[in-house]
Amino acid sequence: MNITKEQIDPLNAVLKVELSREDYQGKVDTILKDYRKNANIPGFRKGQVPMGLIKKQYGKAVLVDEVNKLLQDNLNTYLTEEKLDVLGNPLPKQQDNFNWDADELAFEFELGLAPDFEVSLTPKKGIPHFKIIADKKMIDDQVDRIRKQYGKLVAQSEVGPDNEVTGTFENEAAEINHKTTLELSKLKSKKALSALKGKKSGDTVTLKTKGLFKEDFLLPGMLGIPREKAEGLDIEVNFTIEESNLREPAELNQELFDKLFGPDKVHSEKEMRDKIKEDSEAQFQQQSDQKLLNDVTEKLIENTKFDLPTEFLKKWMQNTGEKVLTEEEAKDEFERSEKGLRYQLIEGKLIKEHGLELQFEELRDYAKNFIRSQMAQYGQTDPKEEDLDGIAARVLSNQDEVKRLSEQLMSQKLLDLYKEKANLKTKEVTYDNFVKEVYG
Incomplete structure (x- = not known):
């Protein structure tokens, strides 16, 4: 087998694969012999069917199947060894009147190559990073609700x-x-x-x-x-x-404080208000962080310029889905997907450049912390480490859970990176003003 690459332009290439009969014939013959041993064809005893009949009935299908397996395995190996960063998968070029009986088989595959680009986390204009505070009015309203609820x-x-x-x-x-x-x-x-x-x-x-x-x-x-x-x-x-x-309304006394926050955690109205402010702002942090992730994502897509192998991607989308798309449908699909694809490439580059790749130990610890917080909500505040290990192992045996937790952990690692490296401009707002500014 021989594989060569022809570079068309920086984003497109063609792989040429040449196979000789020796590359696949041994495997084809072995499979056909197994077919012969087990074939049940009227007029012949089991295992006594002439090989010529087996080849006539199954030979072409087995040949095509084995060649395709050989191509797939060797293409993947070639892409890995040559460190080619491709988009989508190699797309076979159409070959009319292909002769499967020839001693030499030649195939061509189109490649869409990932672009080379730089990512900057420091745009000239700072990205707003909202710090949401619980103002006096919000705390007063919360105190009134509590007194009313427990009145x-x-x-x-x-x-x-x-x-x-x-x-x-x-x-x-x-x-x-x-x-x-x-x-x-x-x-x-x-x-x-x-x-x-x-x-x-x-x-x-x-x-x-x-x-x-x-x-x-x-x-x-x-x-x-x-x-x-x-x-x-x-x-x-x-x-x-x-x-x-x-x-x-309920009186603001020790009985109410203990009921709200646990025995002897809060001892005065001032401490209660401080606790409400602290808890509220911790909850607001999640919303602020999500807003920051969204804003940085948009800025990165807006400011990071690079070309894509557009025609290749349209063709790939047209031919590799559950159903073959028309050219117009493929064009629409590409337009819908382009923004997400660009961010995937940007995110991948950030992960590689800043060493953010997920390690299994990190994911396991993240899962254990998530489980620990869930158990705490049901009063189990001090679970045994071996219990956490067992639950985490069961959770991580589910691929859907692994995907969900991996995405959450990567979002957190990217968020930490943005807070450390990006050009952020802190903006202190009340929750009401945050809602108005973000949602209109």
Whole structure:
């Protein structure tokens, strides 16, 4: 066998493979002999079928199969030994009237080569790195929610402006019959508030659904209907009152602190507020990190310029999927995939240049830490090391889990790299302003 490479341009090459009969004939003959031993053909005893008949019936198929295996194995070896960085797989060139009976077989394969390029993590304009803080208003609101959540309900003889009213919504035509509890502070409609004020258990009031709540997403849950049915709903519903209660906020005392944070972890309102701020900002960090990953990814794609073997990739996409695509379909598929492909190449270069390749020990430790955090949520705060090893081994025996954890760990390693090396500009914002800036 002889393999040679013809360089067409920096991104395209052709591999020429020449096979002689000696390269494959021995394997073909061995397989045909096995076929002969086991062939059941009417008119012949098992194992006594003439070899000429076996060759006529199976010879060409066995030859093609063995040559293809030989080509695949040797092409992979050649690409590895020559350290060729290819995109996709070698694509066989069409050869009309190919003669499989010739003593010498010649094949050609098109290659799409990965481009050579440089990646810079220091663009002139700094990439925003959001530091999300929990401001006083957010902490005040959280304290109010906690006091309300752990407060006690005091029965009221009639509905007051700050009451929680339990009752049933009904509209027979709209198939609504749902018991719920209304927090009057969440009502937007002044007419609804006026209609409910002063009512007692057993009274029924008629309310309009349109504009009933300050936040529209509350309507489907309150009425017990699907979200899509609640969109734009503008009908009247009857609400029959069963009871009205006033929630007295819980006192900020040691009993509440222990209930929230564990015994003797927090001892004052100030410590409680500091703890809320710390926990909130730790949660915000995940959102800030994801935003940073997305922004750096976009900047790298935008600023890292290189050409791709576009025509080869279109042809490869056209011919190697589950079904053969038309030229137009392949063009559309390439356009959809191009951005992701460019980032894969950029990411691969960063991983190689900065030594970020995953090691099994790293993945195992990452899996164990993930398992440890999951167990802690269920009260198992001090698992044995051998138990963690056993669970991690079972998790890592699942290829889907390996892929998921590998992607998470690589994202973390890239994030750490960006924080250390990239040109970042820290931007301190409240959570509300972060949401406005990121999501509009």
